[in-house]
Amino acid sequence: MLPDTRETNTPPKDSKQNTNHHPSIRDFRNKDVRSREKNTLLPDTCTVSRLVLWAGKTLQAHGIDSPRLDAEVILSYLLGCKRIDLYGNPDMPVENALTIRYQKAIRRRAQRVPLQYIVNHAEFMSLDFYVDERVLIPRPETELAVEAVIKRAHTLAGEDEIIIVDIGTGSGNISVALVKKLEKARIFAVDISPDALAVARINARRHGALTRITFLCGDTFQPLEGQGIESKVNVIVSNPPYISRGEFPTLQKEVRDYEPYGALVSGQDGLQIFKRIVLQANTWLKPGGFIIFEVGEKQAGEVARLLQDTGCFRKPEFIKDYQHIYRIVIAQREGNRGQNRH
Numbered sequence: 286m287l288p289d290t291r292e293t294n295t296p297p298k299d300s301k302q303n304t305n306h307h308p309s310i311r312d313f314r315n316k317d318v319r320s321r322e323k324n325t326l327l328p329d330t331c332t333v334s335r336l337v338l339w340a341g342k343t344l345q346a347h348g349i350d351s352p353r354l355d356a357e358v359i360l361s362y363l364l365g366c367k368r369i370d371l372y373g374n375p376d377m378p379v380e381n382a383l384t385i386r387y388q389k390a391i392r393r394r395a396q397r398v399p400l401q402y403i404v405n406h407a408e409f410m411s412l413d414f415y416v417d418e419r420v421l422i423p424r425p426e427t428e429l430a431v432e433a434v435i436k437r438a439h440t441l442a443g444e445d446e447i448i449i450v451d452i453g454t455g456s457g458n459i460s461v462a463l464v465k466k467l468e469k470a471r472i473f474a475v476d477i478s479p480d481a482l483a484v485a486r487i488n489a490r491r492h493g494a495l496t497r498i499t500f501l502c503g504d505t506f507q508p509l510e511g512q513g514i515e516s517k518v519n520v521i522v523s524n525p526p527y528i529s530r531g532e533f534p535t536l537q538k539e540v541r542d543y544e545p546y547g548a549l550v551s552g553q554d555g556l557q558i559f560k561r562i563v564l565q566a567n568t569w570l571k572p573g574g575f576i577i578f579e580v581g582e583k584q585a586g587e588v589a590r591l592l593q594d595t596g597c598f599r600k601p602e603f604i605k606d607y608q609h610i611y612r613i614v615i616a617q618r619e620g621n622r623g624q625n626r627h
């Protein structure tokens with residue numbers, strides 16, 4: 286139970302009426318903050334229900350899509366409880382320091398900082414991932430790529446070890462999920478951003494996957510040189526940046542202003558990284574190995590063509606996402622006569 290701070294949490298009805306002598310939360314904050322928040326009223330008594338009500342209204346006023354839900358998620362994160370527990374304890378008083386942290390967090394959300402960065406959490410393949418501004422927030426569509434890898438890996442049951450390369454690992458979501466789902470997976474996770482790799486390591490440690498993932502910093506396949514896996518890779522998987530420069534300004538503010546630019550945008554046409562990966566894939570893939578890409582809307586045909594133009598792959602397959610967009614492209618490297626054609 287948190288200490289009852291109602292005695293000291295009696296802010297004025299509005300800032301101009303701050304003439305009484307009861308200490309209020311505002312009294313402890315600097316003038317800048319006070320003037321910036323002239324219009325943001327804290328609830329009279331900082332109980333769970335009043336805070337959520339205030340935060341919900343604040344977020345709604347800023348045009349946030351699910352204001353009440355976000356208000357609850359953020360408060361339960363700060364209180365270290367489940368969201369459902371808020372309903373059971375509406376009158377629980379919230380201590381000053383926490384109220385101030387809550388107010389700050391709500392202010393960030395009002396400025397469109399993605400909820401996942403505020404609570405440092407995203408769920409992917411039913412696993413909890415740590416996320417912050419250093420990495421792209423894992424998306425549900427990407428689970429389709431992971432499932433496609435798992436399905437193809439099962440056709441390689443005879444192998445002692447399944448070598449998988451994850452290009453642009455970001456938070457490490459794909460690699461960690463694959464370690465959890467595939468006993469024999471040995472993963473090489475590459476990212477050009479050392480910051481992203483730091484986050485990926487946090488997630489690998491969290492899920493006990495550190496020993497089965499080799500994290501490498503560099504551009505596409507370059508850091509794989511010297512790892513002894515040339516022509517031995519069973520699956521290359523990648524959800525690379527695929528937004529075109531022209532499309533970038535049209536993205537939702539949450540994405541555009543807060544997610545890492547380098548994880549989103551790839552050149553003038555959004556296809557730059559695909560082109561580079563496709564050209565080198567053959568060197569690394571074992572004959573009969575697979576390449577599995579997540580692609581942007583309307584890119585599937587172009588990416589399939591890039592693969593076919595190399596003359597090294599069988600006819601690509603596609604998987605549609607929940608919005609019926611062709612989201613995943615899968616191609617098998619030629620050369621393994623014993624395998625079914627895909």
Ligand code: GLN
Pocket residue numbers: 421422423424427453454455456457458459524525526548549
């Ligand atoms: N692999 C991560 C993901 O799928 C990061 C992708 C990226 O940074 N483009 O979410």
